[in-house]
Amino acid sequence: MYSLKWNLSQFYKSLDDEQIDKDISLVLKEGKRLHDKYLTSDFDSNLKSLKVLLIDLESFDNKYSYGGKPSYYIYLNQFLDQESVKVKARYSQIEKLNIELSSLLHFIYERLSKIPESKQEILVNDSSLKEYSNYLRNVFKFSKHILSNEKEEVVNELSDMASGSWNRLLESLHSSEVVKVKDSKGKTHTLNFEKLTDRFNSPDKVLRDNASLAFNEILLKHSKVAEAEFNNTLQYKAKMDKIKKYSYPEESRYLSDDVEKEFVEDMCDYVKKYNTVSKDYYTLKAKVLGLKKLKYHERGLSFEKGESKFDLKKSIDIVKNVFNTIDPKFEGILHKFLSGNIDSESKKGKSGGAYCINVAKSLPTFILLNHHDKLHDLLTIAHEAGHGINSEMMKETQNALYFSTPPATAEIASTFFEDMVVDNLIENSKGVKKLNILLKKIDMDVSSIFRQVAFFNFEREVHALFKLKHYLSNKEIGEVFTKHMSSYMGSSVTQDKGSENWWMYVPHFRMYFYVYSYSMGLMIAKYMKAKYKKDKKYLKNIKEFLSTGTSLPTSEVIKKLTGDKDHIWKMAIDEIKSNINDANKLYKEINGSQL
Numbered sequence: 001m002y003s004l005k006w007n008l009s010q011f012y013k014s015l016d017d018e019q020i021d022k023d024i025s026l027v028l029k030e031g032k033r034l035h036d037k038y039l040t041s042d043f044d045s046n047l048k049s050l051k052v053l054l055i056d057l058e059s060f061d062n063k064y065s066y067g068g069k070p071s072y073y074i075y076l077n078q079f080l081d082q083e084s085v086k087v088k089a090r091y092s093q094i095e096k097l098n099i100e101l102s103s104l105l106h107f108i109y110e111r112l113s114k115i116p117e118s119k120q121e122i123l124v125n126d127s128s129l130k131e132y133s134n135y136l137r138n139v140f141k142f143s144k145h146i147l148s149n150e151k152e153e154v155v156n157e158l159s160d161m162a163s164g165s166w167n168r169l170l171e172s173l174h175s176s177e178v179v180k181v182k183d184s185k186g187k188t189h190t191l192n193f194e195k196l197t198d199r200f201n202s203p204d205k206v207l208r209d210n211a212s213l214a215f216n217e218i219l220l221k222h223s224k225v226a227e228a229e230f231n232n233t234l235q236y237k238a239k240m241d242k243i244k245k246y247s248y249p250e251e252s253r254y255l256s257d258d259v260e261k262e263f264v265e266d267m268c269d270y271v272k273k274y275n276t277v278s279k280d281y282y283t284l285k286a287k288v289l290g291l292k293k294l295k296y297h298e299r300g301l302s303f304e305k306g307e308s309k310f311d312l313k314k315s316i317d318i319v320k321n322v323f324n325t326i327d328p329k330f331e332g333i334l335h336k337f338l339s340g341n342i343d344s345e346s347k348k349g350k351s352g353g354a355y356c357i358n359v360a361k362s363l364p365t366f367i368l369l370n371h372h373d374k375l376h377d378l379l380t381i382a383h384e385a386g387h388g389i390n391s392e393m394m395k396e397t398q399n400a401l402y403f404s405t406p407p408a409t410a411e412i413a414s415t416f417f418e419d420m421v422v423d424n425l426i427e428n429s430k431g432v433k434k435l436n437i438l439l440k441k442i443d444m445d446v447s448s449i450f451r452q453v454a455f456f457n458f459e460r461e462v463h464a465l466f467k468l469k470h471y472l473s474n475k476e477i478g479e480v481f482t483k484h485m486s487s488y489m490g491s492s493v494t495q496d497k498g499s500e501n502w503w504m505y506v507p508h509f510r511m512y513f514y515v516y517s518y519s520m521g522l523m524i525a526k527y528m529k530a531k532y533k534k535d536k537k538y539l540k541n542i543k544e545f546l547s548t549g550t551s552l553p554t555s556e557v558i559k560k561l562t563g564d565k566d567h568i569w570k571m572a573i574d575e576i577k578s579n580i581n582d583a584n585k586l587y588k589e590i591n592g593s594q595l
Contacts, residue, residue: 002313006080006366007340011073015086023070024097030064035104044111047128053108054132054401062400065360067098072359079357079368082172083349095160103153110152112136113143134551135401141255145244155243163236166229167510171351173222174505178348179214183207193218194352198372200297203307212297216498219505226504227474233510234466249463253513258554259408264516270569271453271519272487277573278450279490281442281580286492288439288587293492296485296499300376300443303587304436312344312371315378319385322421326532327539330417333392334385337367346370353507354380356387356414361403365391375425375440379418386417393546402549407514409557411521412528413546415448419522419529435586438579445522445576450488452518458484458503459513477503523572527562530571 012020034056043049066072071094077087115123120140124133147155174193181189181199184206191199191211196218199211219226237249246252254261286294288303310318316338324331341364346352351368358365367384371377390413394403405413422441429437462480466472478500485502486495508514528545531538541561548557562568 002311003371004312004338004342004344004369005340006076006343008073008076010340010364011069015074015077015090020070020073020090023068024093027064027068027070028097028100030060031101031104034060035107038108043108044115047123047126050123051128051132054129054135057108058132058400061403062361064101065400065403067094067101068360069363070094071097072363075359076357076366079351079355080343081349082168082175082351095164099156099159102156103149106147106152106156107149109139109142110146110149112139113146115140117143131399132401134553137553138258138550145246145252145255147244151243155240159236163233163510166232167507170222170226170229170504171507173225174218175349175352177218177221179218181207181210181214183210192346192348194346194350194370195372197352198374201300201302201307201374201376203302208297208301209295212295212496212498215297216501219498219501223474223501223504226501227472227477230477230504230509231466231471234463234472237463237512238467250460250513257406257408257517258550259406259520260555263555263558264408264520267520267523267569268453268456268516271449271573272457274573275450275488275490277576277580278446278488279492281446281576282489282492284580284584285439285443288435288583293494295494296496296502299447299489299493300440302375302436303439304432307375307436308433309373310375310378311373312377315371315381318378318425319382319421322382322424323385323389323417325424326417326420327543330389333389336392337365337385337388341365342367342369344369344371346372354384356384356391358388358391361395361398361400375437376444379422379440379444382421383414383418386414389413389417390546393543394549397547398549398551402551404550406550406554407517408520408554409524409545411517412525412561415518415522416525416528416542418444419525423529432590435583435590438583438586442576442579442583445579446488448522449519449572449576451485452515454484454488455506455508455515456513456519457487459509459515474501523568524558524562526572526575527568530575 037056038053041049041053043053063069066075074087074090074094077084078091081087117140120136120143123129124137124140129136146152177193179191179196181191181196183189183202183204189199189207191214193215196211196215200208200215202208202211241249241252244252250261250264254264282294282299285301286292289301291298294301316334320331320334323334343366350370352370353368354370355368356365357368365388367388369377369380369384371381387410390405390410394405422437422444425437426434426441458481461484462472462477465476465480469476481503482495482500485499486493489495503509528538528542532542545557545561
């Protein structure tokens with residue numbers, strides 16, 4: 001079987017390699033060097049000293065961002081084996097390193113934050129600091145939220161014990177579970193937690209129902225831990241907001257993402273206003289599948305009996321071909337990833353889901369997959385490779401301080417490339433296969449737009465409720481979750497017993513209000529795709545966007561891509577409506593009858 005594995009030997013021989021400890025010491029030494037050099041510097045009052053500091057910070061971030069090579073190596077190993085005691089021990093080591101680095105360098109941001117606002121504006125607009133203008137602007141906007149060095153050190157020391165360790169505990173409990181479930185023929189399937197979710201879409205009703213029951217039993221088994229973990233997550237956020245003087249829970253997210261509150265809320269309100277679109281889709285889908293209603297776990301069920309297989313090699317070939325059609329440069333970047341930078345196989349102990357991972361400009365990008373030969377897995381490759389292309393394009397044009405993308409725009413690249421691949425599949429298919437891909441596309445659009453906005457609204461309500469009650473039971477959290485899930489699914493999807501607990505395994509709820517970015521990213525990507533298909537010269541705008549990083553304010557980046565925001569939301573929703581109509585017509589042609 002063709003599979004891809006990460007080649008981590010480019011970093012170290014193994015977790016026992018003595019060079020890891022030497023490099024950790026080197027990273028810490030470099031952090032101390034910066035600390036000692038600038039502790040008594042007049043960079044907060046002298047323009048030339050500030051320029052020298054920024055050059056040094058850029059150089060440091062280029063190699064040692066997030067702890068540099070040793071931290072990255074250990075972090076990547078943590079994705080591959082969440083049960084290893086050795087990995088956990090090493091992970092604790094790099095967390096300590098990053099806490100020390102943060103403590104050593106925090107005084108820089110504290111002192112910058114105390115520069116008077118009138119002078120901050122002058123520095124942001126000074127021509128000699130032009131290449132660092134937006135970096136300074138981003139630092140200054142956090143001025144009133146930056147703690148003293150002493151307080152920040154305490155917060156950093158306690159943060160993992162207060163939150164991170166709890167999150168990893170729950171994820172490791174889930175990922176370590178292996179269960180046996182039977183299909184309609186009585187055959188027993190031995191499945192880990194990740195593979196259970198894959199069976200929700202099986203054409204074998206007995207297997208998918210049994211997989212759902214087993215999944216729900218795992219969630220219930222660890223529900224007390226999940227309740228404590230999630231309340232701890234909520235409490236930690238509330239305390240940090242109070243300490244750092246944020247006035248409402250989402251404020252830190254909006255600031256860190258460099259996005260305006262009004263912009264996000266306008267999008268969420270617009271999507272919620274058109275929840276009838278997603279409800280209509282699920283009504284259509286239930287009828288297409290010959291079901292009175294869809295069970296909660298059947299939302300992604302395929303229409304095609306015996307869904308087409310997309311093994312890893314076939315999937316990669318399809319993605320490469322589409323990328324090459326857009327621009328050979330994009331295909332070339334993906335080709336480079338195939339040489340040891342993608343890990344594809346799902347296995348016990350490995351982190352579920354899919355991720356594109358990069359931490360520093362000088363370090364390579366890695367992609368984690370759990371490929372099960374489904375259409376969804378093919379599109380996941382396109383999605384994560386889109387992130388990877390974004391990362392590699394930034395490396396070519398931006399300095400290390402701009403080597404990142406705020407979540408508000410991070411999902412644009414990934415969803416653009418994913419959408420281009422699925423459109424290509426639809427154009428090159430017919431009959432049942434075309435209908436199945438079209439339904440899958442709508443599934444993904446509904447999940448990425450309507451579901452993520454429902455997730456976002458769930459988060460907002462549950463944080464507000466915690467503020468009132470100070471502790472929430474699983475039942476209370478589940479009731480809020482079910483309320484928001486049913487708000488976009490409607491009456492054609494049953495909120496089955498056990499589905500109220502599905503918040504327990506969503507890692508993004510521990511990342512605080514990140515999920516809006518999936519909705520925003522896809523809606524902007526759809527606008528970008530439409531512009532590109534109408535005029536191929538728009539590719540220049542796309543490549544410019546992919547190379548931008550954080551060198552410009554997010555509002556400016558989005559404006560350069562799109563213009564009027566209301567037009568973005570309308571165009572995306574209209575496309576989904578059109579696809580639902582196309583699916584309806586195609587089904588009638590195939591079925592020869594009215595739905």
